[in-house]
Amino acid sequence: MFDNKEKTNLNEMGEFGLIQHLTQTIQLTNESSVKGIGDDAAVLDFKDKKTLISTDLLLENVHFDLRYVPLKHLGYKAIQVNLSDIYAMNGIASQVTISIGVSSKFPLEALEELYAGALIACEKYKVDLVGGDTSTSTQGLVISVTSIGYAEADEIAYRSGAKEGDLLCVSGDLGGAYVGLQILEREKQIYLENPEIQPDLEGKDYIIERQLKPEARKDVVELFRHLHVKPHAMIDVSDGLASEILHICNASNLGCKLYEDKIPIDPMTYETAREFGLDPTVCALSGGEDYELLFTVPQSDYDKVKNQLDISIIGYMTEPAAGQKMISKSGSEHDIVAQGWNAFTKKD
Structure with a gap:
């Protein structure tokens, strides 16, 4: 996790000393950040814009495994998965x-690694770290991040805003994070059986990074602004494409047609x-953790999105009675089912 230099016990720091140490280099860069760390609450001023707030909880051995997740990557990912929720509303974080x-097994240097990754993400995405808390944990490492952003009222994209006939689109490619996780889990099992064997990750950098170091799609929201496109509905792909499609369909009271051969897979x-x-x-469909953006746009925007290399048109929205269907590569029609992480079984 970190080098072999002498470790600093957290008991030597105390809660306030720890917070001061981890946040002493933070500088606020956003105009909306009036007051950050150092008082009872942060003070933010978004003037006439709508405020967006989202929060996520990451638990050791539930959402991450420290046997193969570097702490710096974990800090980076913790920020990204939260920013993704703000971008999914067509907002700016x-x-x-x-x-x-955190338990006593973690020295100060471990938390420095975690915060270093988080601050790299904040700097890259021009986000201010304005507060937080620390506590003792008896259940392993617990991380909670709250993200705050803003948008003009008429720019916010809700899950419920899709219209019949809308194009169903997604950014990037899907499935990579789940498959990357399979590699990491395989190598963990090999290591547990024989610690002398080095991990074999050669040639798999892209999908390993999709799992360990995802990137929230701020660039897609910026592209919408550039193209003068306003998504009718949007959601980030955190639980798998099928689950997110059903969220939009149910919230918007619509059906859809999804074409299997249009799903972007690296x-x-x-x-x-x-x-x-x-x-x-x-x-x-069911892997999750890709953090791409799934959205609908009116057919009148077809010419604006069709040639964007990082956007795929994968289907369209239908009347509710048509149901939520996927057209397979062979042409057969199947109900879209949110199967989740337990759906993966090996073929014979």
Whole structure:
């Protein structure tokens, strides 16, 4: 996790000393950040814009495994998964708070690594860290991040805003994070059986990074502004494409047609899924943690989005009675089902 230099016990720091140490270099850069860390509450001023707030909880051995997740990557990812929720509302993220519960097994240097990753993400995405909390945990490492952002009232994209006939679109590619997780889990098991064997991750950098170091799609929101496109509905792909499509359909009271051959899957994801005996389409539908943006736009915006290399048109919204359907590569029609993480079974 960190080098072999002498470790600093957290008991030597105390809660306030720890917070001061971890946040002493933070500088506020957003105009909306009036007051950050150092008082009872942060003070933010968004003037006439709507405020967006989202929070996520990450638990050791539930959401991450420290046997293969570097602490710096974990800090970075904790920020990204929260910023993604703000971008999924078609907003701009501007502030975050970080709270951690940590056991005595972690020295100060471990938390410095965690915060270093978080601050790299904040700096990259121009987000201010304005508060948080620390506490003792008896259940391993606990991380809670709250993200704050803003948008004009008429720019916010709700899940409930899709219209019949809308194009169903998604950014980036899907399934890579889940397949990357399979590699990491495989190498963990090999290591546990024989610690002398080094991990074999060669040639799999892209999908490993999709799992360990996801990137929230702020660039897609900025692209919307550039193209003068206002998504009718939007959600981030955190639980798998199928689950997110159903969220939009249910919130908007609509059906949809999804075309399997239009789902964007990177060749490395496809080939590696096959190596594990997994269906690449199922990985995209149910794998999760891709943090891409799924959205609908009116058909009048077709010419604006059709040639964007990082956007795929994967289907369209239908009347409610038509149901939520996927058209397979063979042309057969199937109900879209949110199967979740337990759906993956190896083929015979």
